[in-house]
Amino acid sequence: MSDKVSTTPTRGDVRPRRKDLAAGLRTQGTSDMEAVVAQVESLREACRIIMRELVREEAARSVPVQERLMMRIFKVASELERKSLQEMVDLIEPQRPLARRVELEQRAIEAVMAGTQWLTAAEIGRLVNPKVVNARSIVNRWQASGRIFGIDHRGEKLYPAYVLDATWRPLPAVKEILAMLTGFSPFRIASWFESTSSALGGRRPRQAIERDPDAVLAAAKSLRAGAIHG
Numbered sequence: 001m002s003d004k005v006s007t008t009p010t011r012g013d014v015r016p017r018r019k020d021l022a023a024g025l026r027t028q029g030t031s032d033m034e035a036v037v038a039q040v041e042s043l044r045e046a047c048r049i050i051m052r053e054l055v056r057e058e059a060a061r062s063v064p065v066q067e068r069l070m071m072r073i074f075k076v077a078s079e080l081e082r083k084s085l086q087e088m089v090d091l092i093e094p095q096r097p098l099a100r101r102v103e104l105e106q107r108a109i110e111a112v113m114a115g116t117q118w119l120t121a122a123e124i125g126r127l128v129n130p131k132v133v134n135a136r137s138i139v140n141r142w143q144a145s146g147r148i149f150g151i152d153h154r155g156e157k158l159y160p161a162y163v164l165d166a167t168w169r170p171l172p173a174v175k176e177i178l179a180m181l182t183g184f185s186p187f188r189i190a191s192w193f194e195s196t197s198s199a200l201g202g203r204r205p206r207q208a209i210e211r212d213p214d215a216v217l218a219a220a221k222s223l224r225a226g227a228i229h230g
Contacts, residue, residue, distance in 0.1 A: 032091050040084045047077040108191060113153075115194045116206060117161040121150075124159060127168040147175045151186045160190060162206035173213030177205075180220040184227075192223060 051070055119127075125135030132138065139159065142148040147170040150159040163174045181189050193206040199219040200208050209216045 036084055036087045036091070040081055040088075043077060043080055043084065047073060112187070112190045112194045115204070118153070118158040119161060120156060120158060124164070124168055142170055145175075146178055149178055149186050149189055151190055160193065160206070162193065162209060165210070171209060171213065173209060173217060177209070177213075177217055177220045180217065180224050192220075 121136040121139035125138040150157040205216045
């Protein structure tokens with residue numbers, strides 16, 4: 001008696017095992033998409049072989065019987081192919097409309113621009129000293145020494161009023177805060193000043209900087225740490 005194990009497939013073995021095939025291909029390092037593509041191609045080839053053999057084996061039978069068998073195979077194969085193609089569709093991330101993102105960005109920019117009064121260097125210089133000859137030079141010196149920041153708008157630099165005290169000079173804490181935010185773009189800094197902060201009890205840094213500068217500095221340190229450590 002032979003100990004050879006029969007490799008003849010049983011009736012249940014010939015049923016397509018779609019998940020097993022995809023899993024096997026993924027185990028070999030093939031991507032999900034490649035697995036599904038290989039599955040579809042294997043299915044199509046199997047159907048071609050079965051139909052060719054049917055034509056050969058069923059040649060003696062009546063044409064209607066042969067056609068019914070082939071249509072049944074075609075129907076099953078088509079359904080399996082449809083499911084496989086659906087898997088491929090589901091694996092692809094569709095292009096989504098950007099309207100929502102654009103709307104959020106627009107709202108953020110509008111909040112920054114509308115949250116405070118913005119002044120030019122010349123306007124601030126004249127507020128500090130109405131008789132100054134070069135009004136811009138005062139603010140230029142402040143910016144060079146890191147005591148103030150501004151954002152570009154339509155070709156001109158604008159400065160937020162919340163970094164200035166009652167005499168229109170930079171608040172003492174601004175320099176330390178800006179030093180902590182070195183590397184951030186001016187608009188990113190302005191956006192942070194305008195955003196509510198849990199570290200400030202829900203207040204915006206621009207609202208707290210004059211009366212609670214130490215807390216704002218601590219919040220800036222937290223932002224810096226988060227940016228560095230991700």
